[in-house]
Amino acid sequence: MQDEESIVRAAQKGDSDAFSMLYEGHFDKVYRYMSLRVGDRAEAEDMTQQVFVKAFEALPAFKWRGAPFASWLFRIAHNQVVDRQRRRGKQVTTSLEEVTAVSGDDPEGMVETRMSVEQVVAATRRLTPAQREVIGLRFGAEMSTSEVARVMGKSEGAVKALQHSAVVALRKVLMRDDDG
Amino acid sequence: MARIEQVLDECIDRLRRGESIERCLASHPEHAAELGPLLRMAAAVGRASAIEPRPEFKARLKYQALSALQSAGEKKRHGLFGGLARARTWATVAVGVLVLVLAGGGTVIASTNSLPGEPLYGVKTTVERVQLALTPSKVEKAKLLAKFADRRVNEIVSLVTQGKGERVDQTSVALARDLNRIGETLSSPAAVKGEAGLLGGEAAAPPQAYPTQTPEPPSVAVAAPGERGGEDDGRAEVKAARSPTEVREALRKEALRHQAALEKLLEKAEEKDKPAIRRAILRAAQAYQAAIEEGDGPRGEPGKP
Numbered sequence: 001m002q003d004e005e006s007i008v009r010a011a012q013k014g015d016s017d018a019f020s021m022l023y024e025g026h027f028d029k030v031y032r033y034m035s036l037r038v039g040d041r042a043e044a045e046d047m048t049q050q051v052f053v054k055a056f057e058a059l060p061a062f063k064w065r066g067a068p069f070a071s072w073l074f075r076i077a078h079n080q081v082v083d084r085q086r087r088r089g090k091q092v093t094t095s096l097e098e099v100t101a102v103s104g105d106d107p108e109g110m111v112e113t114r115m116s117v118e119q120v121v122a123a124t125r126r127l128t129p130a131q132r133e134v135i136g137l138r139f140g141a142e143m144s145t146s147e148v149a150r151v152m153g154k155s156e157g158a159v160k161a162l163q164h165s166a167v168v169a170l171r172k173v174l175m176r177d178d179d180g
Numbered sequence: 181m182a183r184i185e186q187v188l189d190e191c192i193d194r195l196r197r198g199e200s201i202e203r204c205l206a207s208h209p210e211h212a213a214e215l216g217p218l219l220r221m222a223a224a225v226g227r228a229s230a231i232e233p234r235p236e237f238k239a240r241l242k243y244q245a246l247s248a249l250q251s252a253g254e255k256k257r258h259g260l261f262g263g264l265a266r267a268r269t270w271a272t273v274a275v276g277v278l279v280l281v282l283a284g285g286g287t288v289i290a291s292t293n294s295l296p297g298e299p300l301y302g303v304k305t306t307v308e309r310v311q312l313a314l315t316p317s318k319v320e321k322a323k324l325l326a327k328f329a330d331r332r333v334n335e336i337v338s339l340v341t342q343g344k345g346e347r348v349d350q351t352s353v354a355l356a357r358d359l360n361r362i363g364e365t366l367s368s369p370a371a372v373k374g375e376a377g378l379l380g381g382e383a384a385a386p387p388q389a390y391p392t393q394t395p396e397p398p399s400v401a402v403a404a405p406g407e408r409g410g411e412d413d414g415r416a417e418v419k420a421a422r423s424p425t426e427v428r429e430a431l432r433k434e435a436l437r438h439q440a441a442l443e444k445l446l447e448k449a450e451e452k453d454k455p456a457i458r459r460a461i462l463r464a465a466q467a468y469q470a471a472i473e474e475g476d477g478p479r480g481e482p483g484k485p
Contacts, residue, residue: 014446014454023242031233045237052241056462060455115228139222139229142196145189157185163192164185164218171221 005064012060019059023052026073033074033140037081037132039121047084051077071150074141078133078151085129115174123173124166131166134159187211192222295335296347296354305354322365322427326418326434329358333438336460337445345453352460359467362431363474366424428472435468 010018030051034044054076062072124132130152137148145163149156182190191204201219205212294300308328315321332355339347414433421427442464446457 013451014449014458016443020242027238027241028233031238032229032231035231036229045233048233049241053462056458060458115224117228117231120225120228135225138192139225144193160185160189164188167188167218167222167225170225171217174221175217 004069008059008062008064008069012062019056022069026070027052029070029141029143030073030077032142033077033136034081035117036121036124036136036140038084039118039125047077047080050080054080067150068147070141070143071147074137074143074147074151077141078137081133081136119174120170123170126173127166127169130162131169134162135166135170138163182208182211184211184214187215188218188222191215191219192226195219195223195226295338295342295344296351297344318365318368319421319424319427322362322424323418323421325358325362325365326414326427326431329355329362330415330434330438332358333441333464336457337441340445340449340453340457345449345456348453348456348460352456352463355460356463356467359464359471362427363471366427366471367474431468431472435465435472438464438468 007018007021011022027048031044031048034047034051035041038044038047051073055073058076124135127135133152134148137143137151138145143151145156145159149159152159154162187208191201191208194204195201201216201223204219205216208215292304294304308324312321312324315324332351335351336348336355339345339351414430414435414437417430417433418427421430439461442457442461446454446461449457
C-alpha cells in the first residue's frame with residue numbers, strides 16, 4: 001500500500017488513480033464536515049464541490065511538509081466556510097425555540113437516542129464559531145485533536161478546551177428540558 | 181488528576197475506536213458524574229453526523245473534476261462583456277464580410293489549421309463568428325458551436341504538442357465560451373419552438389453558399405486511447421442532429437471524447453503545461469455539463485430525492 005506522501009506526489013504529477021484515491025479517501029469526511037457547518041444539504045454539496053475545486057487547482061503547488069494531506073484539505077474547507085460567512089455578512093443564528101430538544105424523559109438513555117443531523121446543526125448555531133469548527137472537524141471530519149489543532153492554528157490544549165465547552169453547550173441546548 | 185477537557189478528548193477517541201462509554205467512565209471514576217452525560221452527548225452527535233453523501237453527487241463531482249469556482253469566474257466575465265458582445269454582432273458581421281472579401285477564399289482556407297497566436301488565427305475566428313451570425317436556426321447554431329468546440333480541443337492538443345502551451349488557457353476559455361453559448365442557444369424559446377418546427381421539416385440548412393464552409397481538418401488529434409469510432413463518436417451525431425434533444429445527446433458523447441483526449445494529453449505533456457491542461461479539463465467538463473443541462477427542463481433540486 002502506498003504511503004500518503006507518494007500518493008500526493010503522484011496526484012501532483014497528474015496520476016488520475018492517485019487523485020482518485022485522495023478524493024475517495026476524503027470526500028465523505030469533507031461532506032460531513034460541511035453538512036455540520038452549513039446544515040442545508042444542497043449547500044453542503046455546493047461547498048464540498050468548491051473545496052475540491054480549490055484543492056484540485058492548488059494541488060500542483062502543494063508542498064509536502066510532513067503534515068497529513070487532510071490538514072491541508074480541511075484548511076481549504078475551513079476557509080470556504082469563513083468566506084461564506086463573510087459573504088453573508090452576519091452569522092446565521094438559531095433561537096433556542098428553533099432547536100428541537102432531545103426528549104428529556106430519559107436523559108441517561110440518550111446514548112440510544114437517534115438525534116438528527118438537523119437537530120445537531122440547529123444546536124451548533126448556538127455555539128461560538130470556534131466551537132462549531134471543532135465540532136465539525138472532530139465529529140464531521142473525524143479528525144484527531146492534533147489535526148484539528150493544525151487546521152485551526154491553535155494548540156491541542158485550546159482545541160480540547162473548545163471541544164469540552166462545545167459539548168457542554170450542545171447538551172445544554174439539546175437537553176434544556178432537564179437543565180433549564 | 182487529569183483535567184476534564186483532557187479526559188473527554190481521550191474518551192471521544194476511545195469511543196471512535198469502538199470502546200463503550202461505561203469502560204471510559206470506569207477508567208476515570210473521579211470524573212464519571214460529569215463525564216457520563218458529556219460522552220453520551222458526544223456519542224449522539226457522532227451518530228447524527230454519520231451521514232452519507234448522495235452517490236450520484238459524489239460520482240458526478242469526481243467526473244466533473246470540481247470546476248464550479250472557475251466557471252463562476254468565467255460567468256462573471258461573460259456577464260460583463262455579454263452586452264458589449266451582442267452590440268458588436270452586426271459590426272462583427274460587417275468586419276467579417278470585409279475580411280473575407282479582402283482576404284479571399286485562399287486565406288480563409290489557409291487559416292483553417294492556424295493556432296491561437298498565429299497571424300491567421302484572427303481570420304479563423306472571424307469566419308466562425310460570421311458563420312454563427314448568418315445561421316438563423318438555433319439548432320444549427322448549436323451544432324456549429326459544437327463543431328467550434330471540437331476545433332478548440334484540437335487546437336489545445338496541437339498547441340501542447342507544438343510546444344505552445346502558454347496559449348492553452350486562452351483556448352480553453354474560448355472552448356468554454358462556445359459550449360456555454362450552446363446551452364444559451366438551445367434553451368432559448370426559439371430553439372424549443374424550432375424543435376417542433378424541425379420535426380415538421382422546417383430545418384434551416386447551414387449557409388452552404390457562403391465561402392466560410394472551409395474544409396475541416398481531420399480531428400485525429402482528439403481521438404482518445406481505446407476510443408472506437410462510430411457509436412462513441414459524437415461528431416457524426418452532432419452533424420445529424422435535428423432537434424435540441426438530439427444535439428444534447430450528441431454533446432454527451434462529445435463531452436466524454438474530449439475529456440478522454442485532454443486526459444491523454446495530460447499524461448504525455450511536459451510538467452510546465454499540465455496546470456493549464458488541468459484547467460482546460462475542468463472548464464470543458466463544467467461547460468459541457470451546463471450546455472447539456474441548460475434548457476433541459478427544470479433541473480432536479482440538489483439535495484432532494
